[in-house]
Every structure is written in structure tokens, then in C-alpha cells.
Amino acid sequence: MIESQRRAYLDALGFDVWVARPAEPARDRLVISPGQGSILLVCGSATASVTKLAGDIARALGASPVWAWPDPEAGPDSPTVEEAVIERMFTRVIVFGAGLGEQLFGGAIPETLVSSAVNVTATLDDLAVRGSLKKGLWRLLRDWRQEAR
Numbered sequence: 001m002i003e004s005q006r007r008a009y010l011d012a013l014g015f016d017v018w019v020a021r022p023a024e025p026a027r028d029r030l031v032i033s034p035g036q037g038s039i040l041l042v043c044g045s046a047t048a049s050v051t052k053l054a055g056d057i058a059r060a061l062g063a064s065p066v067w068a069w070p071d072p073e074a075g076p077d078s079p080t081v082e083e084a085v086i087e088r089m090f091t092r093v094i095v096f097g098a099g100l101g102e103q104l105f106g107g108a109i110p111e112t113l114v115s116s117a118v119n120v121t122a123t124l125d126d127l128a129v130r131g132s133l134k135k136g137l138w139r140l141l142r143d144w145r146q147e148a149r
Contacts, residue, residue: 028070028104029078032088035066040090040116042068042081044100048124060141066090070103081105085116092116092144097123 007017030042033049039061043049049067058065066088071078079087081104093116095101101109101120109120119140122133 028080028106029074029076030068030081030084030104031071031078032084033067035064037064037066038090039063039065039092039094040068040081040084040088041065041094041096042100042104043096043124045069048096051124051128053124053128057137057141060138062145070100082113085114090116093118094140095120096127097121 010017031046032040033046041049041054041057043054046069048054049069054067068084081093084090085093093113095104095109095118098109098120100123110118112118121127121137121140122130127134127137
């Protein structure tokens with residue numbers, strides 16, 4: 001009996017027909033904003049990348065970072081973090097949020113990815129309201145600037 005007939009038969013008998021849902025698309029693909037910098041900043045959404053705090057972070061870097069966020073469509077043309085690092089030759093990556101980092105890297109977050117240093121910090125929302133977290137981020141950015149000299 002073919003599947004559609006089997007379902008119709010069970011439905012006619014009053015049985016609930018359960019159908020497996022297709023797998024949720026992988027959320028490890030990114031939308032990357034325009035830019036030419038060597039630093040990739042990955043946040044949770046496009047709106048998070050245009051907040052006042054995001055602007056402060058970009059200024060604190062002393063360079064023009066490139067912002068990215070997960071592609072809600074998970075399109076095949078959207079790169080993974082690793083593909084973005086290779087294609088755009090990023091030397092530093094900051095992921096805002098441990099949950100986002102685990103999502104993007106499939107669990108374990110590497111310290112380096114190809115030739116790029118990877119750091120995970122608190123989410124931009126948490127950084128905006130918790131001074132101690134923000135202080136840690138500023139310290140990281142200061143260290144990066146000193147290494148660049």
C-alpha cells in the first residue's frame with residue numbers, strides 16, 4: 001500500500017496520523033554585513049549590530065570591524081564562520097553569547113579557527129546592562145590593540 005493511501009485509511013478509521021517533521025535547518029550560517037576590516041563580530045541579529053553599544057565596540061577597536069549574525073534562512077550561499085574567516089581573511093572573531101557560539105561551532109568553541117583568534121563574550125544585551133561584563137570586554141579589546149602594536 002502506498003503511503004498516501006495508508007494515511008487516508010488510518011484517518012478514515014479515526015487514528016491520528018503522525019508524520020515526522022523535516023529536520024530544522026542548520027543555524028550555523030551567517031549573514032555578513034559589508035565591510036573590509038579584519039575583525040569579525042558575530043551577534044544574535046541584524047538589529048543588535050546597530051545599537052549604541054555596537055558602535056562603541058567598533059570605535060574601541062580602532063578599526064572597522066565587520067558584523068555578522070545567524071542567517072534565519074540558513075541559505076547555502078551564506079557562509080559558516082570558518083568559510084567567512086577563510087574567504088575574508090579575518091584575524092579575530094568575537095562571538096557575543098556562549099549559546100550563539102555553541103550554535104555556530106556545533107558545541108565546542110575553538111580558541112583559534114584557521115588563522116583567526118576566537119573569543120566568546122556575553123551577549124550584547126547582557127553587556128549593555130552589566131558593567132562587570134562590559135569591563136571584561138574592554139580589557140579584551142585593549143589587549144588586542146596592544147598586541148597589534
